[in-house]
């Protein structure tokens with residue numbers, strides 16, 4: 212089967228090009244005849260939560276032609292569609308999904324342009340994200356090293372603008388090549404079209420469900436640009452200029468203590484279940500006032516130290532700190548439990564938690580915070596089939 216692989220388009224020899232196109236058309240035709248739509252496919256094993264029922268139909272796509280066929284298949288049966296990567300930001304309902312799940316499996320990493328200072332890299336959505344980070348760190352390309360050891364596929368990093376330890380994917384994404392289900396065409400969206408913000412983009416916002424992301428173009432730097440703003444990293448490398456590999460190693464060590472990876476069925480999870488709360492300065496002062504009134508000056512000072520204030524006046528309030536104040540760190544319902552050392556994470560502690568256990572637990576946390584502070588906590592994973 213043909214995929215758009217590393218260097219496939221390289222070479223100017225006409226005969227080679229003709230052979231390539233000829234083989235591609237023949238293999239595409241063959242593959243189309245054989246495109247496999249499986250029925251009643253269990254989704255739990257395809258997610259890191261290891262929870263949820265089956266998909267009515269399931270298929271894999273590698274390119275625009277597969278995508279067209281998958282959408283035709285769904286249209287003919289009037290089925291909703293869900294695009295799946297590595298299933299690490301997903302909670303599937305216990306009854307499953309009465310539609311077509313499309314898993315994106317294209318491969319390839321290609322250097323498009325390179326100068327003394329920068330590299331423009333094209334990476335296929337189906338590439339494993341952490342393998343890509345490792346590849347870039349090994350080549351001395353800066354910009355995504357703090358995003359080491361995050362599970363999932365490369366395509367999905369644009370969806371929620373994946374972020375960790377002071378870096379966000381949106382800061383280095385030059386553009387995104389997508390299949391537009393409305394027109395059946397491939398479009399290139401520039402960074403500014405993608406609407407990147409904290410855990411947000413058009414792909415999980417106003418254009419949710421419209422595009423399949425097939426390739427992401429990353430602009431990475433060859434000049435050292437260590438981001439050590441987070442406390443864990445600042446303490447570890449105080450007064451040093453760590454190398455790219457040292458930073459990646461440190462992130463892996465720190466994260467391994469917080470989020471074991473790969474994720475096993477027992478203690479399965481989707482990373483942070485709750486988003487941090489984003490406020491403006493005035494709202495953050497109101498919150499601090501409420502904390503002081505209810506928990507005293509010491510609690511208010513402690514929370515104030517944990518606020519992350521950015522240059523544009525936006526204040527990120529750690530939801531975990533509010534959960535701690537309200538004594539929500541040790542809650543559990545059925546097989547689902549808040550991870551006490553990492554309260555943003557809900558774990559499938561027993562390996563047999565249900566999606567209802569997880570959601571009931573989440574509702575309890577969200578309800579308590581809303582009642583106490585009049586703040587709405589959003590959940591981070593995507594919900595499917597609810």
Ligand SMILES: Cc1cc2nc3c(=O)[nH]c(=O)nc-3n(C[C@H](O)[C@H](O)[C@H](O)COP(=O)(O)OP(=O)(O)OC[C@H]3O[C@@H](n4cnc5c(N)ncnc54)[C@H](O)[C@@H]3O)c2cc1C
Pocket residue numbers: 259293294295296297298299300301315336361362363364365366367368370371372373374375414422423424425470471472474480481482483593
């Ligand atoms: C242990 C652990 C730690 C984590 N740490 C972090 C962290 O530090 N920071 C962070 O931001 N996230 C973190 N996550 C969440 C998750 O890993 C990321 O959001 C990741 O990018 C999801 O990738 P995925 O391929 O698994 O996406 P999936 O879970 O399969 O899908 C997520 C969403 O993206 C959509 N999607 C996926 N692929 C495509 C595509 N090709 N085209 C269009 N839409 C697509 C899906 O429809 C869905 O809406 C963590 C998760 C776990 C389990």
